[in-house]
Amino acid sequence: MRKLLALVAAFAFFSLNVWAQRTLTGKVTDENGAPLSNVSVVVKGTSTGTVTKTDGTFSLSVPAGARELEISSLGFAAQTIAIGSGSNYNVSLVSSTKDLNEVVVTGITRVRRSQFAGAASKIDARQIVDRPVGSFDQILQGRAPGVLSLTGSGQPGTASTLIIRGSGSVQGGSQPLYIVDGIPVEAGVFQALNPNDFASIDVLRDAATAALYGSRGSAGVVVVTTKRGTGGKMKLSYSGQMGIKSKPDFAFRPMTTAELLKAQEQYGSIVGGSSNNNSLLTGWYLSKNNPRYATLNATQQAAADRALDSISQINTNWEDYFFRPGNFSNHQITLSGGTGKTRIFSSLGLYNEEGTTDRTDMKRVTFRNNVDYADDKFSLSVSSNLGYVKRNFQQTTQTNGVANPFLATNIALPYKKVFNPDGTYAAGAGFPDLGATQLDLTYWDENYNDQIKATLGFTATYNLTENVSVALTSGIDFRETQNTNYGSQLAYTRRISSSITGRAGFQSESISRFLTSNIRPSVTFKKVFAERHDFEFSAIGEYIQENAKAFNLTGFGIDPRTPNTPAAIQVGNAANQLFIQAGGSKFRTAIASGLALARYTFDGKYTLTGSIRRDGSSKLSEDNRWQNFYAVGAIWDMTKESFMDNIRAINVMRIKLSYGSAGNHNNFPSNYLYQARFATGNYSGLTTQVANYPGNPDARWETIYTTNLGIDFEIVNRRIYGDINLYNRITKDLFVSRRLPPSVGGFGWQIDVNAGELGNKGVEWNLNFDVIRNRNLTWTLFTNGSYNKNELLSLGGEEPYESGTSFLKEGLPLGSHYEVKWGGVDAATGQPLYYDLDGKLTTTYAASNSVTDFGTWEAPWKGGFGTSLRYKGFDFSVLFSWQEGATKVDNLEFFVENPVGFLGTGQFNQSADLKFWTKPGDVVNTPSPLYGVNFSSKLIHDASFLRFRDVTLSYTLPESTTAKLKFISNVKFYVQGTNLFIWTKWRGMDPEAGAVNINLSEFPNPRAFTGGLNITF
């Protein structure tokens, strides 16, 4: 051991910046004397620091002026020790869990949790790294209370829908603000960020925190902090992960050939008439029971029998063709270290995922460099990330189109062949051959994009005096995506196209560019008066500009011998009619803000915080542009009171109250909603000009007022700990749509007016229980979740209106489904029955009978729970995520249980569950084929689910072994399962995927099994 120490000391000397610096060494142990590795040792108030080695030792060069060392580690109470004249410090840390959340990163400021009046949850690196997802926001489901997180698609790299504390806007969005290392980044485009570089994700939910972002934070803020270099020698580590992805199971099954032919026959025998002669309705057309059969001569009858027989022999399971096994791999090399005043974190990541259907994948290369410098006066943090992503796509998912493989797989006829005898796809015109036609299109066409994203930022701080510091933060988030869509002439649908451009094949290239830049100067005054009055004041200015530009071009006449290149685009002329189509768009928005923040803490017991700011948005007219926002908060740290000294069962108890307002700049319904607009168009070669939006000159800020009451606690020897928050959020001046009557301008004419009021109130919990906690074994149970009641409080005198599948009416939650209530099937006649507004059954379907009795897609209850078990080198963790109380429209059911529109045409497959009325007395849920199926509440189903989200088992080699491997300091192996099971009443592929309100056959989230290895050299 001594030898080792000497070695360490020697290394330390090598890197020593001799003058004005000295090296401290020491060892960190737990309360039982066992050495602790990876403990952070930092010179207090700076970013100079290191981590302990596996034997618990550390060595750190500190500036001459350094006074205190802060020693902290996950799961242990932090300690601060004074630096004296000695150079060796042995420290014993006391196990604790409260430090998990010790520092809340708000992106602008780092606040000690004990002085933080808001509601926030922290997701640490352990939960973030090594997850087989291409977009980091997919990690949040079940891990942060108050967050509704729906992974919308199994397409590799797709962002989630994230709603924090309920939708706070109707016409605007509810997308949170995303901040990476202090720099705002584009929401929803995260493929080029590598979650393995993240140190933590903080989800800020309340007014006091949102007030810091005043004009932009009303929908919550997701703050990502990336890893910084650890002090000491450069450490190289490698992590690698591989695995497979597969299609999920779901309740629904399409019919087999035998089942479908039987259903077709049944359909025809009831409907008769023209269906007798519909040759596509094979099961009936060729049936002996069809009256047509009797009119055939013997040869024709034999031919019909043979045809039916040969069709019966084909039974294509389209799932086998539309799904494939996916795979996943991720490799990363990290360098982390630093000497003296400078620390560096550098990582190179390679990510590769192949989706569970053809032509879907994602490849990513990321390169991150974080550099920190700090001396006693000046500090600088630079963060940079460069990412390149390539993603391949299907023609379409999430549409009710036959080019969507996830619709095709369910409605393609099972008695159609996949391949022609020559091996090509057996594509055909129209719907009957849609399965093979889709596959043919997938085979020939290409659709992919290349994305480059650079996120660069820095914060420079200079201490003017002991109490006053000035800082400047600035950065850019730049993204350019280049999309290519190639339509081959050889694809069947093009070969049979009757339009000139349709036959010619196309090459479509588009570029979209997005740039956000910000600059944020600040001054901070900080002083402790008379030892008990801790005071902090900051003045901050901020300017943010967003620039977006998109350009696209589609050319035709692509010779298949030179496929997929813009070079093959033919020059259009009057003879070939292959004119190039080009278009694009651009916009710029800006916001300027001035902000004052203050905090006062008395004796560590009472803290008051306040902020006031003024913001101007380019999205509003000059008269309504500027708005003030403010927030106040108070914290009472009860455990610091003397009367608590004798109450041993309570270790920490903090009560927090905050109130404040915040705006929604990023989620305005449009960038220029106050202006009426005209656009040019085309009428058969003539340029036209038409008004396309009437404009609302009175548009102003939509503001959310949040009251939050929270409690942080650690009780029973810190074994039970967590926090509970109660909140009430009211959106005022809520944008609601004023639907103009079609008679004043046609269909779809609407303006957004600040009229309504929307409420979200609820409770959030985050509870942890260490069942067993000793040196070798830690077993923790945890649960987090929330209940949110969303209610449209007022429409401000506007008429209630239909929005998508929902209806906006006072007293209802947003997203309330609006449909005619299904009354079942009349057992005597087979007619569909609906309820009218008086609750009486009627056979007449009238949209005016629509009601809102069917719930909303936005789940009021959601959360996660699980357990983690640590035994020596083994670490086992399980996470379940769930949502309860959501309903969703199943559009697929409309297709696959629809005798008139689908079965009867003979062009589509149906659900094996289809049972339609055939004779009086039948008690079924699908009407007689004589009557059409309308969109009704029949299609609305419970979309609640419980997902077995994640299970991970890892093993870290014991030190005794790694010590023998001279060049390796740490080795960890792990296996992981993601999305293994789902328990749900939903029958479609995935209750989460696709639009939040309606299932349009989106790419279902895959199941994944991965295994990996992390080595630190």
Added chain:
Amino acid sequence: MKYLKYSLLLLVGSLVLISCKKELDQQPTDFIAEENAFLTFDHIQLGANGAHGAYGAYLNDLYASALVSDEARLGAGNAGQGALEYRYQFSSDATTGGSVTAAWGAYYYLIDQINRILPNIDLVTARPEQEPRRNIVRAQLLALRAISHFGVLQDYCKNYNATEPLGVPIMTVSDITLKPARNTMGEVMAQIEKDLNDAKALLPAVTVATFTDTTINRINLAAFQARIALYKGDYDNAITYATEVIGSGIKPLVSGANFAGIWTDANVNETLYRVRYQNDAAVGGLFTTIGGVIYIAPSDKLTATYDQATDIRYSAYIGTTSGGDRYVNKYYTSSRGGRIVDLKVCRISEMYLIRAEANAKKASPNLTAAAADLNAVRAARITGYVNETFTTVNDAVTAILNERFKELALEGFRLFDLKRNNLPVSRNASDASPDWQTLPAGNFRFVLPIPQAEMIANPNMVQNDGY
């Protein structure tokens, strides 16, 4: 020194913020702000182009007539397109009644666009050679406004009765704060006639050389006047206007290949007004997809009315696939690609049939004149046709209506002809299941539903009976 440093910082900070304040004035680049919309007469002309294109609204009448009357049936490849309308299960909702409520929004859209242009015509600058065009464009817009009002009146009201309170709203100004109520049918008709008369007074005379069937001019304006007069039951004026059009000689009846060419857009014979679709299968695609899937087919009833051997309309209007399925050949083929055909809104043969019907129905019927016009149309269509004469008004009217059925099939007339004459829809058994084989005369479904969107947004609107 310290304070100087702070002051400097503050100064720099404020300067930065002041310069940022200017940056908050971001103007749209991708669309035309209202204040810049109409600056020169060129912009008025662009607006007028848009208005002429927006008269594609007529296509909704054409489709509604096909679905609700007896001229069409659901085709072999129908997967629900128009099926609920065809089965008389439509409602005011866009999902179930989209095809019969669409005209309302489309016509009022056009009316609003016109109302946005009209007040600017005199305000914009114009080059000297454009000066006369101010009145021509004004007249075209007034006429389109009148025709659009007529479109909604015909679709969403009962048969014409001047005192009927449930007409449609008259819209002559663009104002998004309005929540208009229904005017009486008489008031609407008065506005239509005023706009048409004002327009006609502003339009110059046309000749064969200056006539174009894609913009409003004196002659096709008269054709619409004739159509509206017949609808109103004003037979004398119907005769006058129809005679004005026929007498101009600008568009004579044609036959043979000249007739067939109308439907492939090879020529513009007979067409008085046309909405162009240069590369859009809006018209043909309603009936048959570009890929050949038949959504809506000609009814057996219609098919049976033609003598296949002698009537050139049969092959021009009705096609048969190799599989034996019939399709609407009228909107099937074009030099610009399959189904990409123009919308023929008004043809000369309609003028003959209007005049024939008006002569038969007017206070002192002139059956000879009625027969002459009917025979003229038939002679142009049927080889070896022998003229017919009539002795009773009933026989004449029945023959004329039947001829309108055949001649103007799937052009947006049949439903309104049946409604206007208080006749039922009676489909052949082979065209429809018993449940939707008949729509009794005077049934509420002859008056199409006001769209749900209007009912929700406009508390002053009254829905039609039955919906």
